[in-house]
Amino acid sequence: MSTAKLTIDLGAILTNWRRLNSMGPSETGAVVKANGYGLGAERVAGALASAGARSFFVAVAEEGPAVRKVVGHEAQIYIFSGHMVGDTQYIQNHDLIPLINSVDQLIYHVELLQNHPFGIQLDTGMNRLGMEPKEWQAVRELALQLNPKLIMSHLACADDREHAMNVEQHRLFLELTNDVAAPKSLAATGGILLGKDYHFDLTRPGIGLFGGLPFEEAKPVVSLDIPVIQIRDIKAGESVGYGNTWTAPTPRKIATISAGYADGIIRAMGSNTSLYSAGIQCPVVGRISMDLIGIDVSELAAPPTSLSLLNSTQRIDHLAANAGTIGYELLTSFGGRYKRLYREG
């Protein structure tokens, strides 16, 4: 068994959800798009539903059925991309709620699924998804008569508390939804942390559930242990890995571990990354390759059989920073070879 072991702590996800839920009186939903941020949409959504979450969000209609299977018939499942051509059967058969992004989508939805619930996504300045204020003005009266389940928008800069864009999007969202009776939603994890003014009726945490920034108090959710294939002694002056990018300054003990960038260990995190054995740091040496990484284990008293890349000390945002990216990308890059173990709450 030389595949690595990715342990996903469902209990920690629930703790994070409850902490975010305790920050205000609004309903707290859960974003489980991209296969539950790479951790398994069914397991994650199922656990959250058992803990009381009733509103789930996916990116595309094709992600809906797996979530519906585990959250029961009462829960709401919203689709951020709205109602696209070809989505109608998914939406109808699995009782999904498209978040309508444009007048075209609104017409399409009403033509094909007249009495099927929908929500409205408004653009308040991110220019990514949602109706522009002018579009909304044109169809607002008609749309509201059809009784939307939710009116939402998304913040572009909420990970930065001080960004002026937050206040501006909040102001515009209030203006666009003035006198609207439908439930409203503006905040994902970053927005929740901006305070109750941003919460409205329903919040939509994603990354915070999974232990990532900007939710600094989040419990870590994932740990990753990688088997050692073999250990060798090398002399000073010998190189390790592709392109001879690392040369031993002194005699060293090098372990080859069985994981690489094909498993989502982003190649760019390279040799400023360490793995751990009982608290002792063991640095990556040489290039990360597709299925293998060289690790300097000279400091360990005994030869390790596995090494830890993610744990309560070294978390997703730490590795992401090593790779010049964000924790979100690290999570969603986890590959298909891991042996996934779920720890219940």
Added chain:
Amino acid sequence: MSTAKLTIDLGAILTNWRRLNSMGPSETGAVVKANGYGLGAERVAGALASAGARSFFVAVAEEGPAVRKVVGHEAQIYIFSGHMVGDTQYIQNHDLIPLINSVDQLIYHVELLQNHPFGIQLDTGMNRLGMEPKEWQAVRELALQLNPKLIMSHLACADDREHAMNVEQHRLFLELTNDVAAPKSLAATGGILLGKDYHFDLTRPGIGLFGGLPFEEAKPVVSLDIPVIQIRDIKAGESVGYGNTWTAPTPRKIATISAGYADGIIRAMGSNTSLYSAGIQCPVVGRISMDLIGIDVSELAAPPTSLSLLNSTQRIDHLAANAGTIGYELLTSFGGRYKRLYREG
């Protein structure tokens, strides 16, 4: 249907395999580890077996069964990580051939599967996998009596034709396998391109099959088309995407497409990347997000319904360079949401 369409040209893979096969008289195998470099091990290995490939390579024993299912009982399936604790049942039940990397693995294999075929991996300087010359010296006589199916090593710098390491590893491989009757293998794609001296009895192309460098003459294998969710007009001075990193210099038309870094569109490739519509370049604007990317489609005459990220003009190595990485990582990062279409030869 807002998931993107990844088209995998099995015919191009076979063309690439045949071209590499035509470079010398040796047998040409195929490396299909990491789920066939992200393209689907079963489809890829099945096609290659039909075309005549008889030797396949995977990284870990757990990858063996999927390949065995499609390549028939006569083909050889080698495991680079060798015989690890827990692998025995896989090796026996699916008739896999571990490439033994250490004396420990050799003892383990002989104890548990005395008459089961194995190969030997030698380290010739990469210090990643394989027996060190001294280990080999110690067990060589015993190992050769057991009739290994293959003796192999791996080049650390073969992508760089001029690298002195190539000659040095070649020399050492010859020395270590002097007078050995078993079939020998040293070259992956880069090694094949170094010339027949490097081919020995069996070559092991991987990346070259899948259209990537260093095989410059490779036919492109993958194309990727991403649906447009909506298109909006923005004014000069408006921003797009997270963190307001891009601001429109003039009025622009922005399409939001339905794919992102969760699909393996590496976030670091960012805004020096373009998509294509009928040959016209449409630049990425703002940050790539998890499921969505903003694209400037102002130059198009008509609103597109999808845009092409990978095609015969813009290939994996182009995108990889934009992201500061290599084509190999781009391929193995492709996510699970794509609709995968296989084009037969």
